[in-house]
Amino acid sequence: MKKGPAGLLLLLFLESLFFALVLVFLVVEEIIPILAVILGTVVLSFVLVKYERLNAFLQDLFSHYRKTAVAWGLIFVLALPFILHDSPYLIHLLFLSGLFAVLAIGLDFQVGSTHLVNFATAADYGVGAYTAALLAVNFGWSFWIILPLSGLAAALFGFLLGLPTMKTKTYYLSLVTIAVGLIIYLLLNNLSWTGGSDGIAGIPYPTIGGFSLGNSVRLFGMELPFQANFYYLVLGILFLEFVVARRLYQSKIGLAWNAIRDDEIAAACQGIDVTGSKIMAFYTNAFFDGLAGAIYAFNVGFIAPENFAFMLSVIVVTMVIIGGMGNVTGVIFGAVIMTLIPEKFQVVQSYRLWLFALIIIIMLLARPKGLFPQKTRQYA
Amino acid sequence: MAHFAEIVFIALMLSSTYILIAVGFTLFFGAIDIVQFAHGDVAMLGAFVAIILYGLAEATGMTRVLPMVVWVAGVIFFTLIITGALGVLFERVVVKPFRKAPLLMVLVATVALGIIIRESVRLFYPEGSNPQVFPKLFPQASFQVGSLYFRAEHLMIFGISLLLIVGMMVFINKTKIGLAIRAISQNIEAASLMGINPDVTIMITFFAGSLLAGIAGVLTGTYFNVVKFDIGLMGGIKGFSAAVVGGLGNFNGAILGGLTLGVVETFASAYIPGGTAYKDVYAFIIVIFFLVFKPSGLLGERVYDKV
Numbered sequence: 001m002k003k004g005p006a007g008l009l010l011l012l013f014l015e016s017l018f019f020a021l022v023l024v025f026l027v028v029e030e031i032i033p034i035l036a037v038i039l040g041t042v043v044l045s046f047v048l049v050k051y052e053r054l055n056a057f058l059q060d061l062f063s064h065y066r067k068t069a070v071a072w073g074l075i076f077v078l079a080l081p082f083i084l085h086d087s088p089y090l091i092h093l094l095f096l097s098g099l100f101a102v103l104a105i106g107l108d109f110q111v112g113s114t115h116l117v118n119f120a121t122a123a124d125y126g127v128g129a130y131t132a133a134l135l136a137v138n139f140g141w142s143f144w145i146i147l148p149l150s151g152l153a154a155a156l157f158g159f160l161l162g163l164p165t166m167k168t169k170t171y172y173l174s175l176v177t178i179a180v181g182l183i184i185y186l187l188l189n190n191l192s193w194t195g196g197s198d199g200i201a202g203i204p205y206p207t208i209g210g211f212s213l214g215n216s217v218r219l220f221g222m223e224l225p226f227q228a229n230f231y232y233l234v235l236g237i238l239f240l241e242f243v244v245a246r247r248l249y250q251s252k253i254g255l256a257w258n259a260i261r262d263d264e265i266a267a268a269c270q271g272i273d274v275t276g277s278k279i280m281a282f283y284t285n286a287f288f289d290g291l292a293g294a295i296y297a298f299n300v301g302f303i304a305p306e307n308f309a310f311m312l313s314v315i316v317v318t319m320v321i322i323g324g325m326g327n328v329t330g331v332i333f334g335a336v337i338m339t340l341i342p343e344k345f346q347v348v349q350s351y352r353l354w355l356f357a358l359i360i361i362i363m364l365l366a367r368p369k370g371l372f373p374q375k376t377r378q379y380a
Numbered sequence: 381m382a383h384f385a386e387i388v389f390i391a392l393m394l395s396s397t398y399i400l401i402a403v404g405f406t407l408f409f410g411a412i413d414i415v416q417f418a419h420g421d422v423a424m425l426g427a428f429v430a431i432i433l434y435g436l437a438e439a440t441g442m443t444r445v446l447p448m449v450v451w452v453a454g455v456i457f458f459t460l461i462i463t464g465a466l467g468v469l470f471e472r473v474v475v476k477p478f479r480k481a482p483l484l485m486v487l488v489a490t491v492a493l494g495i496i497i498r499e500s501v502r503l504f505y506p507e508g509s510n511p512q513v514f515p516k517l518f519p520q521a522s523f524q525v526g527s528l529y530f531r532a533e534h535l536m537i538f539g540i541s542l543l544l545i546v547g548m549m550v551f552i553n554k555t556k557i558g559l560a561i562r563a564i565s566q567n568i569e570a571a572s573l574m575g576i577n578p579d580v581t582i583m584i585t586f587f588a589g590s591l592l593a594g595i596a597g598v599l600t601g602t603y604f605n606v607v608k609f610d611i612g613l614m615g616g617i618k619g620f621s622a623a624v625v626g627g628l629g630n631f632n633g634a635i636l637g638g639l640t641l642g643v644v645e646t647f648a649s650a651y652i653p654g655g656t657a658y659k660d661v662y663a664f665i666i667v668i669f670f671l672v673f674k675p676s677g678l679l680g681e682r683v684y685d686k687v
Contacts, residue, residue, distance in 0.1 A: 115484050164672040170483045171415040172671050175624060178617060179664040190657045310613070314491060321488060354503060357495035364489050365477055 011065050012072060014058075019076045023083065025340065026090055034344050041337075045367070077235065081228035088225035093343055095227055095299070098234035101335035102292040104319040105241050105328055106285035111317065112325030113249065113257035114281055119313040120161060120177040123184040124286040126308030128154040128293025130188065133200040133303050143206030143298055150294035151287045158286020162279040169264075181310055188305040199304025206233075206298050213298075230299050237295065238332075241288050245328045248284070257281060258326075311353065318360050385528055387650045393534055393603065395642025396541030400596035401619025402626065402634035403548060404467075404589030410565035410629040411585045414475060414486050418494035419593055420616015422470070424609065426463040426594025427514065427601040428501055433458055434515040452517050456540075459598055460591045467590020468583050476582075494616065501609040511608045514601035537599045544595055545635065548588065552631060561585050565629070593619075614660070621667040627677025636678050640666065 025037045048055045062069050084090045103121055110116040131153040135146045165176045189197050205226075206213045213229040248254050256277045259267040268274050297303050315338070323334020342352040401423055408416050416422075433455045437443050442451050474493045478486040502508045522531040552558040560581045563571040572578050600615070601607040618641060626637025641663050648662040670677060 111484070115482060117484055117487055164668060167672050168675055171487065171628075172624065172675060174487060175617075175620060176668055176671050179621070179667055182617070183661050183664050186658070186661050311495075314495065317488060317491075351499075351503060353495055354499035357492040357499065360492040361474060361489055361496070364485050364492075368481065368485060 007061060008065055008068065011061050011069060014061075015069060015072050015076075025344075026084065026093075027087075029344075038337075038341070078232075081224055081231055082220070082222055085222050085224055085228070088227045091225060091227040091231055093340060095231045095234055097336040097339040098231065098238050099292050099296055100316065100319060100339050101332045102234065102238055102241055102288050103316045104323065104331045104335040105238075105245050106288040106292075107316050108320050108325065108328070108331045109245070109248070109257070109281040109285045110278075111320050112327070112331070113254060113261060114278060115261040116278060116281065117174045117317065118177045118282070118285070119174055119310065119317070120158075120181045120184075121285075121289060121316045122308045122310060122312040123161070123177075123181045124154045124158055124289035125293040125296075125312065126184055126188060126305075127157045127286075128290025129297040129303050129308070130194055130200070130293075131290070132294035132297045133203050134194070136203050136298070137200055143294075144208075147291060147294050151290040154290020154293065155283045155287035158283040158289075159279065161286070162282035165282070166275050166278055177313075178310070181313060185305055185309055188308065195304075197305060199302060199307075200297075201302040203297050203301045203303070205301070230295065234292075234295055237288070237291050242328060242332075244284070249326075249328070253277060253280065315353075315356060318356050321360060322363055387646055389530070389534070389538075391643045391646035392639075393537055393541075393642075394646055395639045396538060396545070397596045397599050397603075397615075398618055398622045398641050399545055399635050399638030400541060400592045400599070401615060402622035402638045403545065403631065404593045405620050405623035406626075406629055406631060406634040407552075407561070407585050407589040409623070410631075411561060411582055412475075412479065412564075412568070414479075414483075415490070415620065415628075416470070416475065417487065417490040417616065417620075418470065418474075418497055418612075419589070420614070420619055421494045421497040421612035422463060422467055422590050423593035423597040423600070423615050423619070424501070424607065424612030425466060425497060426459055426597030427607040427611075428505065428512070428597075429462050429594065430455055430459045430517070430598045430601065431512060431515060431607070433462075434517070448519075455517065456595070456598065459594055463594025463597075464587040464591035467586045467593070470590075471583065471586040475586075494612065498609050498612060505609070508609055511606040514605055514607050516605075517598075517602060533602055537602055540595065541599065544592060548592060549631065551588065557581075557584055618663065621663065623677075625667060625670045625677055627679040630677065630679045633677050633679035640678075 021037055021040070025034060028034060048058075080094060081091050084094075103125060106124075107118060107121055110118045128150040132143075132146050132150040135141050135149065136143070161177070161180055165173055168176055188194050194200070204212075213226065213233070216226050217224045217229065249257075256267065256272045259270065259272055260274055260277060264274060296307075316335075319334040319338045320331055321334070322338060323332065324330030338356070342355075401420060404419050404422075405415065408414060408419075434443075437451050437455060442454075446454075470493060474489050475486060478489060505512075516533075518533045518536045520531075520533065522529060524530075552561060560571070560576045561584065563574065563576055564578050564581050568578050571581075596615070596619075597607070597612075600611065619638075622637035622641045623634050624637065625640050626633025626635065644666055645659045645663050648659045649656045652658070652662075
């Protein structure tokens with residue numbers, strides 16, 4: 001395909017169309033248009049798989065104008081709080097979506113690239129959140145010192161969890177992670193210094209040079225609710241993780257992970273450090289989970305063991321599977337959609353988990369590689 | 381040490397429910413090398429099926445007309461059949477399609493199935509999110525041997541478990557169908573060449589395993605007098621853990637593993653100060669210890685990876 005104004009316009013048009021749909025999905029409250037958007041996405045995903053030439057054409061278009069496409073996307077994402085500035089709740093939902101996207105990409109290091117089904121996301125997340133809460137409430141440290149510390153604490157936990165787990169495989173590995181997740185949950189519930197089942201309250205909002213993130217900001221003549229601060233914060237972390245993930249996947253480490261996924265023994269015979277690679281997937285994931293946990297703790301100001309129960313891990317696994325294992329963009333998409341859908345269907349709020357589980361099974365039967373699967377590696 | 385004897389008895393009762401669930405895990409893994417993560421929820425379903433059947437028996441007046449032995453036996457018998465059939469249904473819908481797919485698929489699919497079962501009970505059973513009173517199926521008498529108190533209910537639980545476990549052992553080891561199950565667990569292709577229908581045998585295996593889980597649910601309900609939609613989660617993980625500690629795929633191992641977990645939990649609650657809150661923590665530490673240092677379990681064979 002040749003570069004030209006027509007292609008550029010088409011790209012911008014398609015991207016803007018997509019953003020418009022996202023906005024419709026966010027703002028509209030009626031069920032019918034929302035269902036239409038969801039159905040449209042599923043149909044689109046099937047069309048892309050069915051018509052390879054269309055898929056190839058679109059991919060070509062995007063790789064030609066990668067910089068423009070990314071820039072336009074970034075502008076949209078950064079502008080969202082301005083567009084939605086009078087509905088703080090929607091911005092809060094976007095913040096939560098971002099948080100879950102951080103967790104999902106982290107988990108994808110294991111599930112997607114290495115087929116290690118880790119059910120300890122909630123534990124990593126909890127370790128990060130509790131580290132942050134304890135340091136903030138007991139010592140009054142600044143958020144900006146606590147944030148990396150929480151990440152490191154969770155990474156250390158992930159590393160320690162990884163050590164025994166490396167001796168196990170498949171079901172056994174999942175069992176270890178489930179067991180560790182339950183142990184952490186039970187400990188949080190019963191230990192006195194973590195506040196037991198009452199949790200920890202009174203975590204202050206982070207501040208930057210005297211300005212509290214709990215205050216609204218006036219920018220470009222617009223009043224942004226305080227939720228926007230956290231939205232941008234989580235966006236920053238997400239961006240960092242996105243870059244790390246892309247770089248890892250495209251490096252030898254990502255290749256090693258995929259090799260282990262396809263055949264562990266063959267990978268070992270090729271001289272790949274199987275244990276080292278897997279453990280790396282564990283602590284990289286845990287680090288980002290820890291960051292997400294700290295941000296969550298500082299956002300809500302109150303955490304309890306219930307926030308870190310087994311179900312959270314299952315939900316994050318769902319996001320990875322729905323979005324498309326091994327595809328960072330797809331996983332973000334999965335996380336966003338799985339956070340927004342239940343919020344959109346307030347009527348079916350109590351059917352949330354039931355629907356999630358049903359969707360997982362249908363997806364596994366119909367589209368085992370997710371809505372937007374990992375592309376086959378290409379070497380030029 | 382009267383106290384000690386009572387604790388041992390409680391440990392045995394707890395162990396027997398773990399064993400009943402663990403046997404299912406071991407049978408399924410032996411037959412087709414999969415772990416059915418929703419198996420604990422099948423046990424929970426068993427308890428609810430029994431509640432519904434009891435309700436039916438009461439509504440139709442059978443509890444008043446028939447002698448207790450007859451209607452209790454009827455309730456338990458149909459609970460076994462229905463839970464077994466549900467187990468087969470789940471295998472057909474959620475396990476079979478993934479038989480040739482990566483392990484990840486069946487793992488995630490059965491975890492999802494567990495959620496569906498759990499949430500279905502919570503959402504669609506009347507007042508499902510609250511604990512449900514479990515009907516008293518067994519005589520409420522209690523009696524004394526020396527300085528020990530026993531409740532008739534508890535003896536019944538223990539007796540029924542023992543009967544079913546031994547019955548299943550005989551079924552697997554002595555009957556022709558049991559032989560078929562053992563054959564497909566050794567080599568499914570070779571077994572089908574010998575005229576064994578693998579599909580039917582797998583269905584029988586799931587029927588047998590799920591039936592035992594169903595009775596585990598009934599017995600848990602009898603012991604605690606209440607059941608709740610989410611008991612299957614912990615029950616399933618404990619049952620799976622028991623099977624792993626004993627050696628996944630090994631029938632005797634499931635028994636040994638169930639005993640280990642039951643004894644650890646009961647004794648931790650009884651003898652470690654403040655141990656009741658942490659009894660599950662001790663149980664899981666034991667499990668992790670086994671997974672790391674003896675992944676093949678107490679009786680399992682060491683498996684070597686082959687290319």
